[in-house]
Amino acid sequence: IRRKRLAEVLLNHVFQFNNEQLDEAVCKFEHAVFPEIEASICTLLGHPSHCPHGYEIPKGVCCEGNINNVQNEVLPLSDMKVGEKGRVAYIRTQKDSRLHRFSGMGIRPGVVLELDQKYPSLIIRLDNAEVAMDSDIASDIYLWPSTH
Numbered sequence: 001i002r003r004k005r006l007a008e009v010l011l012n013h014v015f016q017f018n019n020e021q022l023d024e025a026v027c028k029f030e031h032a033v034f035p036e037i038e039a040s041i042c043t044l045l046g047h048p049s050h051c052p053h054g055y056e057i058p059k060g061v062c063c064e065g066n067i068n069n070v071q072n073e074v075l076p077l078s079d080m081k082v083g084e085k086g087r088v089a090y091i092r093t094q095k096d097s098r099l100h101r102f103s104g105m106g107i108r109p110g111v112v113l114e115l116d117q118k119y120p121s122l123i124i125r126l127d128n129a130e131v132a133m134d135s136d137i138a139s140d141i142y143l144w145p146s147t148h
Contacts, residue, residue, distance in 0.1 A: 002058045004030045005051035006041050012052040013045070016094055022052075044089060046073035077113065077141040078122065085114045086143025093140040105131050107141060 007030045011017040017025055033041065039062035042048075047063045050056055074089045088111045091102055102108065106126055116130065117123040122138045124131050 002060060003033050003038055005055060005057040006038065006045065006048070007033065008051040008053070009045050009048045009057070010041055014090055014092055016092065044074055074142045074144055077115065077124070077138040077143055078135045079139075080115045080143065080145065082115055082118055084145060085112055086145045087112050089142045089144050091141055098137065098140060102141070107131075112146070113141070113143065 004026060007026045008022065011025050011029060012022055039060055042060055042062050047059075048057055075086070077086070080086060088107060088109050090109055091099065091107070093099060106129070107113070111126055114125040115122065116125050118135075121132045121134055124133070124138075
């Protein structure tokens with residue numbers, strides 16, 4: 001049950017599968033997830049408590065130490081503070097053009113970004129370059145926060 005509901009969260013929230021695609025994909029995905037990977041997926045998702053259908057997700061060992069620290073897990077770039085750095089965990093968008101734009105700017109999973117400015121637009125630093133973007137675009141980029 002836990003793997004199924006984590007798969008629902010991952011495929012629905014991160015990959016934005018719609019309801020028609022979700023059930024079939026979850027059925028295949030949950031059986032392909034090894035128990036060792038389950039904790040990593042849960043941590044990546046910020047230890048979610050409920051699936052997209054509203055059902056409770058049974059807690060795993062990985063959740064016990066992080067119940068009060070969920071906000072410190074993967075965050076959208078738009079929620080980070082000026083001066084904070086983070087490694088791109090994933091990009092969540094339904095717009096192919098936006099994915100191509102991010103790729104062209106060098107923004108992809110694994111890249112470290114630093115938020116230099118939030119207003120009037122976000123300015124991030126990566127690989128000795130600065131990039132400006134609107135906060136709605138920045139909300140598509142999810143980061144693992146890191147220390148300065």
